[in-house]
Amino acid sequence: MELLYLLCSLLSTTFSSLILSLLLPFRHLFRRVVAASSVADAGNSILLYQGTVWHERRRPVHHSFRYSVRYALIDLDRARPHVPPDHLSGDEARRAAETNGPVFLLTIPPSVGYEQNPLSVYYCYDVEGSTQTLKKCIAEVTNTPWGERVSFLFNPTSDLVAKPLHVSPFMDMLGNWSMQANEPGDSLRLVISVQHPELGNYFTASLTAKRVTSSMAGDHAQFFWLMPHKVALWIYWHALKLWWKNVSFIQHPRYQSPMYREEALMRDKNMRCCRSFGGNELNNSHVEGRKSDPVAETRNGHHFTWRDAKWPWSYELKIILKELQEVGSSWGSYKQLGSSWKKWAVYWAMRRLLGINSWIIVKELQEVKSSWEVTNSWNHYGRNGQSLGDEAIAGR
Structure with missing residues (x-):
């Protein structure tokens, strides 16, 4: 079915x-x-980036690839009519991150009726006087093809998160995500590596992009034309190549353990407790959910919010x-x-x-x-x- x-x-x-x-x-x-004036207004609140996504899997077999990608960095307060649907508003992101400044959403906008966003990131700033500082980031991770989503806060300088979502059918749930993100400017960079108890640091994914200021970015619909489709094509194509290389296919964890989300919360709690005793205690993080699973945490550490898959998944x-x-x-x-x-x-x-x-x-x-x-x-x-x-x- x-x-x-x-x-x-x-x-x-x-x-x-x-x-x-x-x-x-x-x-x-x-x-x-x-509508020239409305496009110009949108352009002042939406920055466009073009760059490269790179993936490398080192174990149990080596597999790497890269592809070109285009992203939009959207000021959620100034570009409200142009914000893609099904994302947090600026006020919701500020409440989650406990910040008081602007919020920018890095995402791939829908194109010709289709949306494909493996990862969207909210950059949440604090303002003190005339100084604006990037304090927290919110990650929105969506798996393919199920369309489940998890949202959580992370420290942009460096953070370690217990894997909370079945992102790839060729990875189990035992890995931890090491995440880093710099402040967007003329360029931006985002790096995620997976640390596994048996395979070690066996997977790395990165996004490196530069701001686009040329005339080609004048029309957003043309700039992002078929971009989500290309991302989906790369996902399915390399899944097929991994299957061809005999990488073990792992069924969704909900079939073996319906409590896999609670297990992820417990792993994250234990991991952060160990880091706390080691002198690297991190601030509390809370992401209040909407249209989400009620499974969540109210303790020190990350606070995950899940959105369930739609029919028929x-x-x-x-x-x-x-x-x-x-x-x-x-x-x-x-x-x-x-x-x-x-x-x-x-x-x-x-x-x-x-x-x-x-x-x-x-x-x-x-x-x-x-x-x-x-x-x-x-x-x-x-x-x-x-x-x-x-x-x-x-x-x-």
């Missing part, structure tokens, strides 16, 4: 991204004519499906029940996928329409598009 959903999602994303890409030149033209749905299958077996009509259940699930998945993407397309069409001279024929198409969007939402 998960494989079917993944294939449907890939096809649906490809179709919707193709349609929205065809509309992109029209959006660019009309925005230059009627959610663990609760798998439990329901398993119970239905057991009921069907006991009734002696498993095949009939399983067949009807699968047909219903496939139908619901297709309705949901098509509904989401058709509504995205309709919104883009309406945005183009708002910049065009209104005609009777276009008004007629807009009414049909609106009804399509309403049906899509109802289908969700």
Whole structure:
């Protein structure tokens, strides 16, 4: 069922991204004519970076790669209309980090209806007089393809965090993340290495980028065109290469230990207690969640906040499906029940996928329409598009 959903999602994303890409030149033209001032305002609060992501795995087999990437550094207080959805606001980040200054979000914005963000970082500043100092960072880590997310604070100069999320199916949950981030300026750098009790320091990932100031950054939609798609392609492609190299595939820990999040919290607590006795005690960290799992900590150390996976990756749905299958077996009509259940699930998945993407397309069409001279024929198409969007939402 998960494989079917993944294939449907890939096809649906490809179709919707193709349609929205065809509309992109029209959006660019009309925005230059009627929305030049709003783009300029957004440019003052959004800095663009271009650089390289590098991964190296040293054990049990060597595997390394690098690819070009583009990021946006968004001032969450000045660029509110342009902040990507499903992220913390500036006020929420300040409350989490206990800071009083500006907050900047480093992320890959959605492109033509698709979003892929393995890691987003909030840079939280403190202001004392005329001095502005980077005090804390908040990491938002999202795994692929499940779409689970964990948020936590870390010290940008150097910090060690017990791995709280199943990020890669080729890594277990026993590693600790060593994280460093410099203050963004003309360039930025972020480094994460994994320390494992058996494999040692066996994995390193880094982002190195420079600020883009050329004319190519004038239109954000063109600058980030298909950037999330490229990131997803690299993730799946190198997962396939690791599988080909016979690296062990590790199932999601929720199947072996539903309490894996609590176990991660305990590992982090023990690790930080040891560091505290060693004279390297770190400040308390708290990330208040929204749309998150209630599992959290109120003790010294990191405070993790999880967001559960959406259908069909959610663990609760798998439990329901398993119970239905057991009921069907006991009734002696498993095949009939399983067949009807699968047909219903496939139908619901297709309705949901098509509904989401058709509504995205309709919104883009309406945005183009708002910049065009209104005609009777276009008004007629807009009414049909609106009804399509309403049906899509109802289908969700």
